[in-house]
Amino acid sequence: MTHIDSQTPDLSQRSYGTHVRAVLTLGLPLAGSQLAQFAVHMTDVIMMGWYGLDELAALVLASGYWFVTFILLGGFAFAVMPIVANALGAQNTTLVRRSTRMAMWISVIVAVLVYPIFLFSEAALIALGQEPHIAALAQPYLMITGFEMIPALIVQVFRSYFSALERTRVVLLAVLGAVVVNAGLNYLFIFGNFGMPEMGIAGAALASLIVSTLMMVGLIIYAQIATPENELFRNMFKPDWDVFGTVFKMGLPIGLTSLAEVSLFNVAAIMMGWISTTTLAAHGIALQLSAIAFMMQLGLAQVATIRAGNAFGRGNEADLRRGALVVSVMSMCMAAITCAVYLSFAEPLIGLFIAPDEPARLEVLQIGALLLVFSALFQFSDGGQVIALSLLRGLQDTAVPMWQATFSYWAVGLPVAYVFGFVVNWGAAGVWVGLLVGLSMAWVLMGIRFWAFKSRINAGT
Numbered sequence: 329m330t331h332i333d334s335q336t337p338d339l340s341q342r343s344y345g346t347h348v349r350a351v352l353t354l355g356l357p358l359a360g361s362q363l364a365q366f367a368v369h370m371t372d373v374i375m376m377g378w379y380g381l382d383e384l385a386a387l388v389l390a391s392g393y394w395f396v397t398f399i400l401l402g403g404f405a406f407a408v409m410p411i412v413a414n415a416l417g418a419q420n421t422t423l424v425r426r427s428t429r430m431a432m433w434i435s436v437i438v439a440v441l442v443y444p445i446f447l448f449s450e451a452a453l454i455a456l457g458q459e460p461h462i463a464a465l466a467q468p469y470l471m472i473t474g475f476e477m478i479p480a481l482i483v484q485v486f487r488s489y490f491s492a493l494e495r496t497r498v499v500l501l502a503v504l505g506a507v508v509v510n511a512g513l514n515y516l517f518i519f520g521n522f523g524m525p526e527m528g529i530a531g532a533a534l535a536s537l538i539v540s541t542l543m544m545v546g547l548i549i550y551a552q553i554a555t556p557e558n559e560l561f562r563n564m565f566k567p568d569w570d571v572f573g574t575v576f577k578m579g580l581p582i583g584l585t586s587l588a589e590v591s592l593f594n595v596a597a598i599m600m601g602w603i604s605t606t607t608l609a610a611h612g613i614a615l616q617l618s619a620i621a622f623m624m625q626l627g628l629a630q631v632a633t634i635r636a637g638n639a640f641g642r643g644n645e646a647d648l649r650r651g652a653l654v655v656s657v658m659s660m661c662m663a664a665i666t667c668a669v670y671l672s673f674a675e676p677l678i679g680l681f682i683a684p685d686e687p688a689r690l691e692v693l694q695i696g697a698l699l700l701v702f703s704a705l706f707q708f709s710d711g712g713q714v715i716a717l718s719l720l721r722g723l724q725d726t727a728v729p730m731w732q733a734t735f736s737y738w739a740v741g742l743p744v745a746y747v748f749g750f751v752v753n754w755g756a757a758g759v760w761v762g763l764l765v766g767l768s769m770a771w772v773l774m775g776i777r778f779w780a781f782k783s784r785i786n787a788g789t
Contacts, residue, residue: 345723351631351655357496358627361487364503366623368510368539372532373616375514377681381688383529384604386465389458390529392594393449393466394473394741397442398480399590404434404582405484407575408638409630410721412492417641425558426571428489433567434576435481446474458601465529472533479537479544486547489560491630492637498550500541510539573704581726585717585733591765592737592745596759599749606688607756610695613681619704621666625711628659629718636722652719652778659715663707670704695756702760709768716774725777732773741766 369391376387408431416425445452449470453463487499513535520526527534551560593615600611632655639647670677678696682689713736720729745762748754754761 345712348654348658351628351635351651351658357500360393360627361496361500361503363621364507366619367507367658368503368536370616371507371511371514372536372619373612374681375511375518376529376532377613377686378683379518379528381609381692382462382605383611384467384676385601386462386529387469387532388597388615389453389606390449390466390469390473391461392597393453394446394470394477396494396587396591396594397445398477398705399586400482400583401435401438401442401477402484403581403586404431404438404575405488406424406582406586406721407431407579408485408488409492410633410724411575411578412489412642413637413722414724415632416492417638421558421698423571424489425560425562427575428485428558428560429564430568430572431485431488431576431579432482433572434579435485436478439477442477456598457575458598459605462601462605463633468530469533470477472530473536476537478532478538479540482541482544483547486544486551488710489551490547493555494634495554498547498554499656502546502550504687505546506539506543509542510535513538578724581730582721585681585726585730588730588733588737588766589649589770592741592763596745596763597740599759600756602750603755606691607695609688610678610692611699611759613678613692614696614699614703616681617670617677617700621670621703621707622665622710622714624662624666625659625714628662628711629714630654631655632715632718633722636719637724638722640723654698655719656712656715659711660708663711667704667707670700670707674698674700676706698757699760702764706764706767709764709771713767713774716778719778720774723778728777729774732777733770736770736773737766740769770784 329565372387372391375386376384408428411427412424415421415427449710450467452462453466490496490499514532515521516524517527517531517534518529519531551558580769597608597611597615600608632652635651635655636648639645674697675693678693678700679689681696682692686692717729717733720726741762743762744765745759748761749756750758752758
């Protein structure tokens, strides 16, 4: 790991305004690409809501099941971003190539190893207390998207690589293209238009598989053309065990940290399934809207990782401190805007996801609008925790945040969700109280960790 050296000259005394402009220049394309990536999934949710309420509930469960796996395995791909950013700051171009190549290796290996959990997903969902007919609808989706795991993880490796290089526009363009292609393929495969077979939820899965594969091929070609100096594919099949271990050691805590948060939301979905299919559908819609705001925060968070990692690699303490403060304040401003929108337009936003002739439309609107109020309340803590976590990743500090996330979400958030949802009997609203408490705890712990960690560096320890 590269450490800040008090003897390194301060290469940057940039003003806060300069930092703001730099964050926006890098962050807007990243935030846009996160929103566009989420739009791919949201298209599935909206179209499935038009197709049928049972299919929508199955998609909420199945996509959550898939995403939990992806976010765990994706930690190895996400590790590329801080490693490459730090390597660039230290002018170590060899490590750029080696770490990216080994991240691709790990991604393929783990994707193959986990496929059986998709093959037997129906039994797993039933064991988790879900209705058998919903679990039966979910399994075909997961059997197809299980194959998608390889291209999806490779895409994430290249997104991390290009983001660390600050080539964010290509990532944005690639994902925008995916939104359009996915919507068109959904229209064909879900509903059976233009002579295609009507596949329902399995059609959404097939569309996702095709889109991820096309993105993978496109980004590989672009990497070869646009960054030949890094020679990413030189000795592609030659093992590099030292760097393999470095990527694995950094990536596993990143994946487990993300898993701790995402699995909290997915256990919340399972709890909603205990209440009713209608409640599960409303929860899924509110979660999609919450995730829109989180994608913007995630774009800022990636900027935090890149800039912190680069400043850390250069040994530039002033740049690290000012950049961290700027991105944190921008995150809070974004949270305030989102909070106001969700509180003002909760019911109309929920209504976008439900067909006008759906018999349960009114009940879904009422439950979903209530949950969106809770979403508005946790915008600050959700943004705060992901920014603090990402700054720590820029310093290549991943192990302690993993334990902080696990404690916050599983030892605090999940018990609170169960108690308020089923003991106090607040139902869906009580489950979301647990989400709010868990996110707030993570924000406090990781925020303290980041600033204390910086203090120890500044003190030369």
